[in-house]
Each structure stands twice: as C-alpha cells, then as structure tokens.
Amino acid sequence: MSTDIDAVHPLDTSGARLSIKKPVQRFDRQGDLSDRERTEAAMRAFMHEFGAVTATYLESCIHCGMCAEACQYYVQTGDPRYTPVHKLEPFKQAYKREAGPFALFYRMFNLKPRVSADELQNWQELLYDSCTMCGRCTLICPMGIDIARLVGQARHGMFQAGLVPHELWAVAERAEREGSPLGATPAVFKDRIAWLSDEHGVEIPVDRDQADVLVSMSSIEIMKYPQAIVATAKVLNALNEKWTIRLDGYEATNFGMLSGNVQWQKDLSMKLINAAVKCGAKLLILPECGHAYGAMRWDGANVYGKPLPFEVLHISEYLARSIAGGRLRVKKAAASVTFHDPCQISRRGGATQAPRDVLAALGVELREMVPSRMGSWCCGGGGGVVTIHRADDLRYRVFEIKMKQVDDTGAEMLVMSCSNCRQTFDDGQAHFKWDKTAHSLLELVADNLVQ
Numbered sequence: 001m002s003t004d005i006d007a008v009h010p011l012d013t014s015g016a017r018l019s020i021k022k023p024v025q026r027f028d029r030q031g032d033l034s035d036r037e038r039t040e041a042a043m044r045a046f047m048h049e050f051g052a053v054t055a056t057y058l059e060s061c062i063h064c065g066m067c068a069e070a071c072q073y074y075v076q077t078g079d080p081r082y083t084p085v086h087k088l089e090p091f092k093q094a095y096k097r098e099a100g101p102f103a104l105f106y107r108m109f110n111l112k113p114r115v116s117a118d119e120l121q122n123w124q125e126l127l128y129d130s131c132t133m134c135g136r137c138t139l140i141c142p143m144g145i146d147i148a149r150l151v152g153q154a155r156h157g158m159f160q161a162g163l164v165p166h167e168l169w170a171v172a173e174r175a176e177r178e179g180s181p182l183g184a185t186p187a188v189f190k191d192r193i194a195w196l197s198d199e200h201g202v203e204i205p206v207d208r209d210q211a212d213v214l215v216s217m218s219s220i221e222i223m224k225y226p227q228a229i230v231a232t233a234k235v236l237n238a239l240n241e242k243w244t245i246r247l248d249g250y251e252a253t254n255f256g257m258l259s260g261n262v263q264w265q266k267d268l269s270m271k272l273i274n275a276a277v278k279c280g281a282k283l284l285i286l287p288e289c290g291h292a293y294g295a296m297r298w299d300g301a302n303v304y305g306k307p308l309p310f311e312v313l314h315i316s317e318y319l320a321r322s323i324a325g326g327r328l329r330v331k332k333a334a335a336s337v338t339f340h341d342p343c344q345i346s347r348r349g350g351a352t353q354a355p356r357d358v359l360a361a362l363g364v365e366l367r368e369m370v371p372s373r374m375g376s377w378c379c380g381g382g383g384g385v386v387t388i389h390r391a392d393d394l395r396y397r398v399f400e401i402k403m404k405q406v407d408d409t410g411a412e413m414l415v416m417s418c419s420n421c422r423q424t425f426d427d428g429q430a431h432f433k434w435d436k437t438a439h440s441l442l443e444l445v446a447d448n449l450v451q
C-alpha cells in the first residue's frame, strides 16, 4: 500500500503541492477484532505463558544491558529499541500487572498500566521483524534469561491478537491448510520425487509401511533446493538403510511455531510424529533446517505428551555418526572451507561438533569465522524474518556482519547445514552482488561418497 500523499507543505509559500511521505506502517493485522478484543486476546495468551520458569526470567533482569551488544540488530543500528530485553516490554508489563507477586499493587496504584493495542502494534516490529530468535542474547545474559524463548512466548499473544506480519501469517496458515508453507503439497512432492528419481537414477522410497528410518524434508528444499532430496537418497542408499519418505508426514518446517500459533505448531509436529509411529521408525532424520530441529528435537516430546518412541537426529548428526562408525566413506572435497553455524542447530541445539567432524572427514582445512560455534552471528533470516518483506533493509544490514566474517576467513568455500540460512545467504549474495555462494554440507557429502 502506498504511503505517499499529496499535501501543501506548511512552510511552502508557493502553493505548489509537495509529495510528503507518511511513516511506513510497521504492523499488520488479521481479522476484524476491535482494539479491546485484541488486547484481551493477547492478555489471555500471555497469562497462559506465565508459569514458574517464565516468571523467574521476568523477575531476574538486573538491567545490565549486556544483551544489547549480543544482538545483531542493536550492533548494526545502535538503536536502543533493538535491545533484546526491550523487545519484551509489553509481555513484561502484562506479567507485572496481572501475574507477578506485586500485581495487586501494580494494579491498585496503576504503576503498570494495561497493555494497549497501540503498544502491541508498535511492538510487532520488535517481536518479529527484528528478532530471529537466534539466542545470542540468551547466551550472554548473566542471569541466564532465555530471551529468545520469551520472544517466542510473546508471539503466542500476538498471534491471538491477530497482530502477526502478514507474510509470516500467510505462510503459517498455508502450512496448516495445505501441509506446506510453500505449496509443497503431497501431490507436488510426489511428482518431484518421481522426476528426481528418474533424472538422477536414484531410488527414493515413498510410503513404505515399515521402515527403520523416516526422512523428513523442508519446503525450502523441496521447492528451491531439490538436489537435497537426491543427496539424502544417495547417502541413505549407500548406507543400505531401510528408509522411507511418507506423504502423510514429511514437512519438517514449522511456521506454526515461528508465527506464534501453538495449535498449528502442534498439528504440524504431530503429522511427522504420527508418520514415524505408523511405519515403526526407530529414527527420524530432520533435514537441513534450523527451526525444524528445535521444533522436533526439543519440543517434539512436549507436543506428543510423552517421550518420542524414536530417536531424532539432524542430518549433520546422522552423517557424523555414520562416518564415525565407518559405515559411510567420503573423499577429499575442497581445499579450505568456512562453516556457518545455524543458530537453532548449533547455539540453541548443541549440535556444534557434528558438522566439523563431517568436514574433517572430507579432508578440508576448516577456517573458522570469528566468533563461531555457540557465539556465531546469525545470518539474519531465522525466526521467520526472511519472509517479512518490510524487514528486508534491516535484514541486509545485519547480513553485512556475516559477509565480513566469511570474507575474513579467506576460505574457498562457504558451507552450512540449514536451507533457511542458505536461502538467506543466496538472497544476500544477489542483493550485495557478493562473490560467495552458500553450499550445503549434505550435498557436499553426497557428491564425495566413496561407494
């Protein structure tokens, strides 16, 4: 929607009409709730989140400001609004007023006013556009406050209030309705598998009744990087696994989680869990997708309500284990490589060493970015941010940190194990006309298998 209007500038005596730009609207709305209904819906959802752990986090901040320097948005702009703990202000305000130990006094003397619809709208940019839930602030906080988790909880209230960035809401809704955020429906996926299988002469088993290993995929891979499907098949076939893809449960991305809709998150996770249970899988392999790892590896059992009856591994962990066990052999792949740690797999997930073990087996000289591993900078596209067009300029600014990190290593090749990061890097490469191309760790392995 254009925000330009024609108006006579008050200081212009010529009478000429000038084009004055109104501030760009930084929030979207869903539905036709009144402001009051929106705030009430958000408050109900916030109250649901105020358990013991969340309360402890919200009571513990000592306002040291250390989280600011950890956040790429603050570092690149110097804007205090992007201080991580500030992004939580309405959530914290609601807690203090409605659920904290002194809530009665806060209400009685109106020390913390009710959260207003305006505040929620203004905070939409801070909770979505400028937070990838990367967890860098969480790592640095001396009080151990998991700010990234609190952002995720605050998003639950924003979703109920119908205050989610439009594009993120649209892909989440599409995933709930069609089973995929990018149109990778079962019919489309089945066609792609048939085509890839023919074109590359590789067997890709679909809908086996019984299998030891269930393989999941991300929509980004299916639609944008289909070579990942071929690479996965080559590796599992080389290992003689009894494996399958199932059309009733393959989508590993979880935009329910990113948008803040708890029910959609559950629906998407249960499709995968049910598919694994149906075929008796002992192992569910998650694809090169960061948030998919968090959604299933760490939240899967919570969604299921009991321990998962199968193991969950990210593909990089599976590759590392197979190589370490002598089951998978690879040859030298490149001279020097730098590895981008996807936040949700490395920092939030803890699977930091596995990709390095795989790269060591590939005989490459690993040139680490500074910092790397747990302290790695985010690519800027996680947490659903890459879907939000109005956030593009900000995203490119934070991507500059990453480009410099990569360039400083002087490595020949840039490798990662998350297709969402890869997409963000591809977009950044095109925007900046950068000379570095992002490569997939899985594909590097598949291209260098020793049969």
Ligand code: SF4
Binding pocket: 070, 071, 072, 073, 083, 084, 087, 130, 131, 132, 133, 134, 135, 136, 137, 138, 147, 148, 151
């Ligand atoms: S999770 Fe990452 S992007 Fe979000 S506030 Fe913390 S450091 Fe910034």
Ligand code: SF4
Binding pocket: 060, 061, 062, 063, 064, 065, 066, 067, 068, 085, 140, 141, 142, 143, 144, 145, 147
């Ligand atoms: S680093 Fe932790 S304690 Fe310090 S201001 Fe940030 S959230 Fe509060």
